[in-house]
Amino acid sequence: MRIQAPSRSRLLRIVVIRQCAKVVLAVFLGGIAGAALARYSAGFGIDEREMDARRSSASIETIRHSRSEGADFAVFCFGFLRGMAHGELGYSTTLNRPVADLIRERIAVTVAEICEGLALAIVASSVLAGLTAMRISRVLGAVSELVASVSLCVPVAILGYLCLLLRVAPFWAVAACTFPHLFRYTANLLDLADRKNHVIAARARGVSRFRLHTMHRLLPCVPELLATLSLVVSIAFGSTIPIEFATETPGLGQLAWQAASSRDLALLCVLTMFTAALVLSASGVAEVSRVWYFGERGAE
Amino acid sequence: MNLSKSLASLLLTLGLCVSLRAESVLRFCIRSEPRTLHPLLVDDDASETIRYLTGGVLVRLNRKTQECEPALASSWRVAANGRQIDFVLRQRVRFSDGSPFGPPDVAYTIQQLMSPELHSPTADSFRTGPGDVHTEQTGPDSIRVTFPQPVAGLAALFDQVPMMSSRSPMKEKAVLGPYIIEDRKAGSFILLHRNPNYWERDASGHQLPHIDTIRLEIQQSRDSEALRMRRGDIDFVSNLDPDLFDHLVAEKKSDLTVNDLGASLDSELIWFNQTSTSHLPASKRAWFTDANFRRAVSIAIDRDEICRIVYRGHATPAAGPVSPSNHAWYNSHLDAQKSSIEVAKKLLASGGFREADGKLLDRSGNPVEFSLISNSGNRNHERMLAIIQQDLQKLGIHLNVVTLDFASLIERITRTYDYEACLMSLTNVGIDPNEQMNVWLSSAGNHQWNPNQKTPATPWEARIDQLMTQQAAASNPAVRKKLFDEVQMIVQEQHPFIYLVHPDVLAAYSKKVHNVNPALLRPQLYWNVDKQEITE
Numbered sequence: 001m002r003i004q005a006p007s008r009s010r011l012l013r014i015v016v017i018r019q020c021a022k023v024v025l026a027v028f029l030g031g032i033a034g035a036a037l038a039r040y041s042a043g044f045g046i047d048e049r050e051m052d053a054r055r056s057s058a059s060i061e062t063i064r065h066s067r068s069e070g071a072d073f074a075v076f077c078f079g080f081l082r083g084m085a086h087g088e089l090g091y092s093t094t095l096n097r098p099v100a101d102l103i104r105e106r107i108a109v110t111v112a113e114i115c116e117g118l119a120l121a122i123v124a125s126s127v128l129a130g131l132t133a134m135r136i137s138r139v140l141g142a143v144s145e146l147v148a149s150v151s152l153c154v155p156v157a158i159l160g161y162l163c164l165l166l167r168v169a170p171f172w173a174v175a176a177c178t179f180p181h182l183f184r185y186t187a188n189l190l191d192l193a194d195r196k197n198h199v200i201a202a203r204a205r206g207v208s209r210f211r212l213h214t215m216h217r218l219l220p221c222v223p224e225l226l227a228t229l230s231l232v233v234s235i236a237f238g239s240t241i242p243i244e245f246a247t248e249t250p251g252l253g254q255l256a257w258q259a260a261s262s263r264d265l266a267l268l269c270v271l272t273m274f275t276a277a278l279v280l281s282a283s284g285v286a287e288v289s290r291v292w293y294f295g296e297r298g299a300e
Numbered sequence: 301m302n303l304s305k306s307l308a309s310l311l312l313t314l315g316l317c318v319s320l321r322a323e324s325v326l327r328f329c330i331r332s333e334p335r336t337l338h339p340l341l342v343d344d345d346a347s348e349t350i351r352y353l354t355g356g357v358l359v360r361l362n363r364k365t366q367e368c369e370p371a372l373a374s375s376w377r378v379a380a381n382g383r384q385i386d387f388v389l390r391q392r393v394r395f396s397d398g399s400p401f402g403p404p405d406v407a408y409t410i411q412q413l414m415s416p417e418l419h420s421p422t423a424d425s426f427r428t429g430p431g432d433v434h435t436e437q438t439g440p441d442s443i444r445v446t447f448p449q450p451v452a453g454l455a456a457l458f459d460q461v462p463m464m465s466s467r468s469p470m471k472e473k474a475v476l477g478p479y480i481i482e483d484r485k486a487g488s489f490i491l492l493h494r495n496p497n498y499w500e501r502d503a504s505g506h507q508l509p510h511i512d513t514i515r516l517e518i519q520q521s522r523d524s525e526a527l528r529m530r531r532g533d534i535d536f537v538s539n540l541d542p543d544l545f546d547h548l549v550a551e552k553k554s555d556l557t558v559n560d561l562g563a564s565l566d567s568e569l570i571w572f573n574q575t576s577t578s579h580l581p582a583s584k585r586a587w588f589t590d591a592n593f594r595r596a597v598s599i600a601i602d603r604d605e606i607c608r609i610v611y612r613g614h615a616t617p618a619a620g621p622v623s624p625s626n627h628a629w630y631n632s633h634l635d636a637q638k639s640s641i642e643v644a645k646k647l648l649a650s651g652g653f654r655e656a657d658g659k660l661l662d663r664s665g666n667p668v669e670f671s672l673i674s675n676s677g678n679r680n681h682e683r684m685l686a687i688i689q690q691d692l693q694k695l696g697i698h699l700n701v702v703t704l705d706f707a708s709l710i711e712r713i714t715r716t717y718d719y720e721a722c723l724m725s726l727t728n729v730g731i732d733p734n735e736q737m738n739v740w741l742s743s744a745g746n747h748q749w750n751p752n753q754k755t756p757a758t759p760w761e762a763r764i765d766q767l768m769t770q771q772a773a774a775s776n777p778a779v780r781k782k783l784f785d786e787v788q789m790i791v792q793e794q795h796p797f798i799y800l801v802h803p804d805v806l807a808a809y810s811k812k813v814h815n816v817n818p819a820l821l822r823p824q825l826y827w828n829v830d831k832q833e834i835t836e
Contacts, residue, residue, distance in 0.1 A: 050746075051714075056427060
């Protein structure tokens with residue numbers, strides 16, 4: 001009797017369903033956890049307008065009432081999830097606007113920032129890691145390593161301030177944040193691949209340096225590189241919060257900062273869900289494309 | 301033929317000149333996105349800026365002279381002991397959408413303002429007692445507004461009330477101010493364009509405002525704002541940090557005017573928690589409710605040192621709740637406390653405190669030690685805390701400094717009362733003491749040292765209640781001044797708030813903007829924006 005391996009399409013279907021379930025579960029749990037953290041943090045339900053000496057007691061009471069959403073956490077969660085089921089994302093009490101509008105206005109800025117930053121980091125890290133692995137120049141390798149180390153050491157907000165000082169777009173800071181991770185991992189993978197038997201054999205057969213690098217070193221590393229990419233998406237998104245705050249960029253990162261500092265429950269809840277969805281979707285896409293590309297081998 | 305050719309070329313050149321005339325743009329920053337664009341619901345600085353630039357008011361407070369001036373009302377008269385005000389409106393005034401302005405619009409605005417459903421923070425200043433506000437059209441261009449109780453400083457309060465159209469389909473978007481909102485990008489900028497129907501003209505008959513567009517950049521960080529100012533990206537900064545101010549002065553930039561305008565209306569102050577519901581140990585409550593202890597702490601703090609080190613000389617030692625810049629209400633008989641450790645020690649000794657091994661002990665032998673909370677991320681407060689800590693150490697008091705984020709700080713001082721002493725800034729937007737009613741009345745929520753009292757806890761708080769109520773009901777400015785002077789005297793004697801300094805207003809503006817007339821009252825630099833001009 002022989003056990004048949006599942007076909008590629010069936011395997012792909014299983015992986016897609018598994019990833020979707022993972023995203024839905026994580027989004028749900030992430031949203032609840034984010035809201036719980038905001039609800040039970042010090043300063044929840046506080047509005048600095050209460051300190052305005054010109055306000056009457058009745059007026060202060062009105063403000064307190066408007067900020068009391070979420071005082072009963074279970075009621076808030078139930079109401080919020082019910083609203084979500086109807087396509088409503090709630091209302092931001094601090095910015096005085098529907099959360100959906102706030103997200104809609106800012107999402108494009110952050111997505112563009114992440115995409116441009118990641119594209120720059122991928123190109124730079126691939127080229128530099130490739131050149132380092134091909135041992136074209138020792139100096140280049142050392143310089144690349146130094147740049148990666150420095151980028152890793154400098155706090156993200158400082159990179160943001162640098163962008164502001166140098167008058168460059170914030171995506172450069174996103175690229176600087178993700179570059180060290182991509183560069184180091186790619187360089188290590190290529191270095192490991194260099195010691196594999198098929199590469200040694202190809203080199204012995206006199207395969208050209210370029211072909212050796214692309215076909216024998218780089219191509220077999222694609223699954224691992226895809227997995228790294230999903231990781232750096234979450235790093236890139238996380239870095240947009242201090243970067244956008246430092247550079248005053250009107251994106252989701254700045255919104256997340258404002259939501260956290262003002263304990264805006266509905267906004268924080270949606271942003272946590274959004275982050276969870278983005279990060280897990282990126283990892284899911286990487287997983288699915290790996291299976292699609294390599295079939296059974298990729299799923300292992 | 302030649303003549304017609306010349307004429308044609310002249311016309312062409314003129315046409316080109318007109319079409320090439322660059323639009324004048326004034327740029328400055330606001331700290332956050334406005335919470336609302338409804339002029340009667342404004343309760344944050346950014347919305348206030350928009351309201352000032354777009355709203356047309358009946359009476360405008362001149363920020364320089366601190367006197368009321370005619371705006372949409374060509375004249376007014378306060379009567380019935382401050383219960384009634386009669387306005388005569390300007391004729392042929394139109395809203396930005398072209399709809400006419402008249403007494404029905406004033407009546408509509410007042411009705412909207414006082415509507416209990418709207419919860420307008422602006423209306424709070426007009427609510428001095430129960431009852432309804434009535435409006436009555438007394439002529440084709442005149443209207444009378446009657447309040448149920450006298451309202452002190454009534455005319456000046458209308459500086460905060462932009463008129464709304466009762467007829468325009470654009471509702472509150474139809475404005476009478478010098479600018480209208482043209483465009484906005486969330487979190488980035490708001491663009492205002494000159495109102496084509498603005499009523500005011502300059503001396504030569506040209507319609508105001510001169511500047512075509514105002515671009516308000518949304519910029520939270522003061523450092524970034526100063527950086528933009530240095531680069532010439534913005535034209536105004538009105539509340540510079542002392543460090544940045546000195547940097548700008550040292551740079552001697554030829555295209556910038558940098559001014560220290562003098563003491564602002566704002567104060568830096570400390571108070572002790574005297575709330576009866578707090579969980580303070582009995583010994584600490586006894587210190588904090590002891591006027592001699594508060595006085596000793598106040599005398600021990602070196603205000604001159606705070607001005608010199610923290611504010612680099614750009615602050616004035618505070619004598620009381622009113623800044624010397626508030627010409628109408630400042631009590632000139634009060635002097636700022638001079639620091640004296642000897643006097644402070646004597647005061648403490650008279651209250652039964654004694655010193656042992658460099659530590660101050662109370663009557664029961666408890667070492668005097670307390671914590672002072674303040675908001676984190678405020679460089680000036682952090683430096684001030686260090687100076688106060690050092691000064692109190694000279695009395696043998698051990699001071700623990702705690703910085704909290706703003707929301708946590710407010711939670712402690714307004715809800716949980718879980719604190720011992722607090723250092724904060726008090727921002728005063730207006731000059732009238734009525735705007736501080738909710739600080740001084742013992743029953744008020746913003747009576748920080750002991751809020752929401754059912755009956756005044758001390759005789760001097762009862763006296764302040766009485767004086768504040770009397771001054772709010774009085775219509776004679778001299779009588780009001782006398783009553784409020786006594787409030788200031790009591791505050792200086794009892795030290796419920798220990799006033800430290802009034803920071804100066806530090807402003808910088810581009811030299812390409814003309815007719816800037818910096819004032820101490822907000823908005824310091826653009827209060828006369830309709831008369832300002834830009835030359836490139």
